[in-house]
Amino acid sequence: MTTVLVTGASRGLGLEFCRQYCDAGDHVIATARAPDRASDLAALGIECHPLDVADPRSAAALAATLTGRPLDVLINNAGIMGDNTKSALDADLDEWRAAFEINVLGPAIVTRALLPNLKLAERPVAVTMGSQAGIYDRMRTANLAIYRSTKAGAHAATISLAHALKDEGVLCYSLRPGRTRTDMTGHDGDYEAEDSVRLMRKAIERSDPSWAGLFIDRSQKMYPYAGGFAA
Numbered sequence: 001m002t003t004v005l006v007t008g009a010s011r012g013l014g015l016e017f018c019r020q021y022c023d024a025g026d027h028v029i030a031t032a033r034a035p036d037r038a039s040d041l042a043a044l045g046i047e048c049h050p051l052d053v054a055d056p057r058s059a060a061a062l063a064a065t066l067t068g069r070p071l072d073v074l075i076n077n078a079g080i081m082g083d084n085t086k087s088a089l090d091a092d093l094d095e096w097r098a099a100f101e102i103n104v105l106g107p108a109i110v111t112r113a114l115l116p117n118l119k120l121a122e123r124p125v126a127v128t129m130g131s132q133a134g135i136y137d138r139m140r141t142a143n144l145a146i147y148r149s150t151k152a153g154a155h156a157a158t159i160s161l162a163h164a165l166k167d168e169g170v171l172c173y174s175l176r177p178g179r180t181r182t183d184m185t186g187h188d189g190d191y192e193a194e195d196s197v198r199l200m201r202k203a204i205e206r207s208d209p210s211w212a213g214l215f216i217d218r219s220q221k222m223y224p225y226a227g228g229f230a231a
């Protein structure tokens with residue numbers, strides 16, 4: 001049985017990951033920053049822990065709770081968009097800073113805290129949700145400054161993590177859901193969460209060591225301009 005930990009599981013893609021892994025018979029460790037307010041997650045009746053990915057103390061508390069338990073798959077899913085109408089000239093700086101802490105630092109904070117658990121698994125994988133919005137040659141308008149810059153930062157941080165984790169026997173890469181109808185997109189988009197997650201689960205299952213540091217699309221193809229390094 002695979003043990004999978006999902007951050008940001010209260011709704012959207014994170015909730016759907018939990019639902020599908022659970023239905024597939026895997027052991028799911030859901031995390032949410034406010035589990036008591038995550039009623040859809042509670043309805044799944046699965047193991048759930050509080051986790052604010054931007055807070056190292058919260059990650060350390062989770063790690064202490066999970067001491068000694070192997071973790072096969074870590075899905076660094078939690079993320080925020082910030083005000084998507086704002087440019088680099090008028091974006092709220094506190095919101096921008098918060099987005100940096102959640103989108104860029106969050107995956108590193110959580111992966112660092114849970115590294116002992118990942119190292120107990122046979123072929124551990126840590127993925128971070130990447131985005132087309134963080135691809136340089138797609139940044140052609142002034143808006144979305146917060147999301148674009150922090151997702152580009154998340155890609156870069158994932159590459160750095162992947163290099164370091166390679167020495168620890170953990171495969172790490174960015175994963176692209178595709179534009180999916182969730183709260184983040186105002187329920188606009190090309191795909192339903194159910195389909196995006198089904199395809200991403202397949203990609204995770206087929207994870208290849210050559211993907212270390214790369215940006216992998218839901219169709220398991222590499223996305224260009226998001227970085228990566230030859231394994």
Ligand SMILES: NC(=O)c1ccc[n+]([C@@H]2O[C@H](COP(=O)([O-])OP(=O)(O)OC[C@H]3O[C@@H](n4cnc5c(N)ncnc54)[C@H](OP(=O)(O)O)[C@@H]3O)[C@@H](O)[C@H]2O)c1
Nearest residue numbers: 008010011012013052053078079129131179180182183184
């Ligand atoms: N939807 C898309 O089209 C799309 C495309 C590319 C990439 N992505 C990425 O996929 C991930 C999930 O997106 P989504 O569409 O499912 O978004 P969503 O519906 O807005 O859900 C975001 C999740 O992240 C959680 N979260 C936010 N800040 C957090 C924090 N500090 N600590 C822990 N959890 C936190 C939220 O929890 P609360 O309920 O507590 O706010 C929520 O569960 C994000 O990283 C996003 O950037 C999405």
